[in-house]
Amino acid sequence: MELQRSGISLIYRLEIANQGNMFAKLASLVGNAGGDIAAVDMIRVTQEAVVRDVTINVGNREHGRQIAELLDAEDGIHVVAVSDRTFLVHLGGKLEIAPKIQVKNRDDLSRVYTPHVARVCEAIHEDPSKAFQLTIKRNTVAVVSDGTAVLGLGDIGPYAAMPVMEGKAMLFKQFAGIDAFPICLDTKDPDAIVETVKRIAPAFGGINLEDIASPRCFYIEERLKTELDIPVFHDDQHGTAVVMLAGLLNAAKLVRKELKNLKVVVVGIGAAGVACTKMLLSAGVTNIIGVTLEGILHRGREYENEIWNWYKEHTNPENITGSLDDAMVGADVFIGVSGPGVLTVEHLRKMARDPIVFAMANPTPEIEPEVAAPHVRILATGRSDYPNQINNVLCFPGIFKGALAARAYTINEDMKLAAAQAIASAIRENELREDYIIPSVFNQAVVQRVADAVAEAARRTDVARREVMPKDNF
Ligand SMILES: NC(=O)C1=CN([C@@H]2O[C@H](COP(=O)(O)OP(=O)(O)OC[C@H]3O[C@@H](n4cnc5c(N)ncnc54)[C@H](O)[C@@H]3O)[C@@H](O)[C@H]2O)C=CC1
Ligand SMILES: CC(=O)C(=O)O
Ligand SMILES: [Mg+2]
Numbered sequence: 351m352e353l354q355r356s357g358i359s360l361i362y363r364l365e366i367a368n369q370g371n372m373f374a375k376l377a378s379l380v381g382n383a384g385g386d387i388a389a390v391d392m393i394r395v396t397q398e399a400v401v402r403d404v405t406i407n408v409g410n411r412e413h414g415r416q417i418a419e420l421l422d423a424e425d426g427i428h429v430v431a432v433s434d435r436t437f438l439v440h441l442g443g444k445l446e447i448a449p450k451i452q453v454k455n456r457d458d459l460s461r462v463y464t465p466h467v468a469r470v471c472e473a474i475h476e477d478p479s480k481a482f483q484l485t486i487k488r489n490t491v492a493v494v495s496d497g498t499a500v501l502g503l504g505d506i507g508p509y510a511a512m513p514v515m516e517g518k519a520m521l522f523k524q525f526a527g528i529d530a531f532p533i534c535l536d537t538k539d540p541d542a543i544v545e546t547v548k549r550i551a552p553a554f555g556g557i558n559l560e561d562i563a564s565p566r567c568f569y570i571e572e573r574l575k576t577e578l579d580i581p582v583f584h585d586d587q588h589g590t591a592v593v594m595l596a597g598l599l600n601a602a603k604l605v606r607k608e609l610k611n612l613k614v615v616v617v618g619i620g621a622a623g624v625a626c627t628k629m630l631l632s633a634g635v636t637n638i639i640g641v642t643l644e645g646i647l648h649r650g651r652e653y654e655n656e657i658w659n660w661y662k663e664h665t666n667p668e669n670i671t672g673s674l675d676d677a678m679v680g681a682d683v684f685i686g687v688s689g690p691g692v693l694t695v696e697h698l699r700k701m702a703r704d705p706i707v708f709a710m711a712n713p714t715p716e717i718e719p720e721v722a723a724p725h726v727r728i729l730a731t732g733r734s735d736y737p738n739q740i741n742n743v744l745c746f747p748g749i750f751k752g753a754l755a756a757r758a759y760t761i762n763e764d765m766k767l768a769a770a771q772a773i774a775s776a777i778r779e780n781e782l783r784e785d786y787i788i789p790s791v792f793n794q795a796v797v798q799r800v801a802d803a804v805a806e807a808a809r810r811t812d813v814a815r816r817e818v819m820p821k822d823n824f
Contacts (some may be wrong), residue, residue, distance in 0.1 A: 366400050433519055559586075616641065765813075
């Protein structure tokens with residue numbers, strides 16, 4: 351596969367002296383330093399100088415700093431400030447709550463609030479299921495995190511987790527029309543998390559657990575699924591697994607291999623790794639090797655982590671032992687949900703013909719895509735700046751849209767499988783290419799296709815409270 355290097359975009363506020371052709375000089379300085387001018391805005395003009403905002407694409411923050419120094423050292427150019435566009439879009443947070451109707455007069459006020467609202471409250475009191483009709487419950491999801499496994503950044507706490515949860519909430523709204531609320535909890539106690547989520551549940555039609563570290567995430571999700579009657583879905587587990595399977599269904603078609611014959615190496619046996627493995631098993635893959643920081647999971651050991659004891663019993667049919675080096679020999683597929691730098695070119699050279707590599711760790715994949723690309727047939731990452739983005743964002747808007755439309759009690763295996771097949775089928779067989787095994791996040795057909803398939807699977811498996819017609823906009 352061929353790839354282009356990605357970078358970041360910085361805005362340089364520059365005071366440029368009104369002398370000679372300073373802008374041409376500036377452009378050549380930036381170009382020679384490997385920067386790429388993407389936009390120029392005039393801020394103000396004085397007799398002596400012009401102030402411009404120059405947006406420059408740079409390789410990374412260090413590269414950006416070098417360009418700033420270079421420009422500042424030039425006679426006639428002064429760097430007033432450098433701002434990162436990513437930080438600018440986060441100023442003041444990324445969300446707001448807006449009312450659906452305006453309160454223009456006393457009559458409106460008396461309806462949306464007291465006294466007439468009381469009749470609506472009484473109706474719900476008599477029949478709590480009316481909360482789905484008469485409150486935001488039917489279309490609102492809580493995105494709940496404790497900040498312990500935020501992307502691949504680890505335990506960075508509830509404050510630092512907020513930008514990710516706000517981002518998820520934005521995507522719920524933009525892609526599926528679902529109102530989602532970011533909730534970062536200041537506790538790591540699994541029981542306290544369960545109790546808190548149960549207590550806030552009345553306002554929500556579903557709970558999206560996010561970036562909660564394993565193995566605690568399994569206990570938290572299991573308890574909430576049993577104790578709540580709305581869908582509880584740990585996205586890092588199931589959303590990731592659904593999209594991974596969708597990508598693998600299409601990748602396997604392209605390299606003409608059958609799922610049941612694949613040898614799949616999964617690295618990072620945490621939330622995402624365990625769920626990806628369970629999904630692979632449901633899809634008929636049998637030869638799966640799980641690799642942790644301590645090496646291959648095998649039946650010759652007892653693990654402190656209970657889920658790894660489950661894992662060793664259900665995978666590794668030949669009970670091989672050793673490290674990732676050993677696991678990669680003859681592997682058809684690599685699934686990385688661990689961290690940066692795990693995979694090397696040497697590993698790729700050990701793989702079977704037409705290697706399929708899903709390096710899904712965020713924000714930095716298990717191997718630099720540019721390094722891996724020449725050695726693999728199909729490469730996917732979790733990132734939006736490379737082709738083949740295998741990211742749970744392709745799943746969670748659609749799967750919740752379908753589950754909410756059906757007023758499902760839960761999101762079960764059939765609904766997840768239906769979602770994976772719906773995502774995969776968004777690309778016709780004759781359109782499949784090495785750099786197009788998974789539809790774009792911006793393919794508007796995907797969310798509705800997933801939602802319809804999921805609502806139908808909910809009906810079929812008897813977990814729906816409401817019949818949904820395809821494309822029924824609840
Ligand atoms: N592309 C996507 O849609 C998604 C990507 N991810 C990424 O997957 C990674 C893991 O996420 P979670 O499962 O939620 O976290 P987690 O904390 O539950 O699990 C991570 C596991 O990976 C292990 N690990 C870390 N470095 C390793 C290495 N060098 N070799 C073997 N194992 C290693 C850890 O020990 C832990 O068991 C993160 O980078 C995250 O961003 C997670 C969910 C979705
Ligand atoms: C995409 C995602 O959920 C993660 O990296 O944690
Ligand atoms: Mg996540």
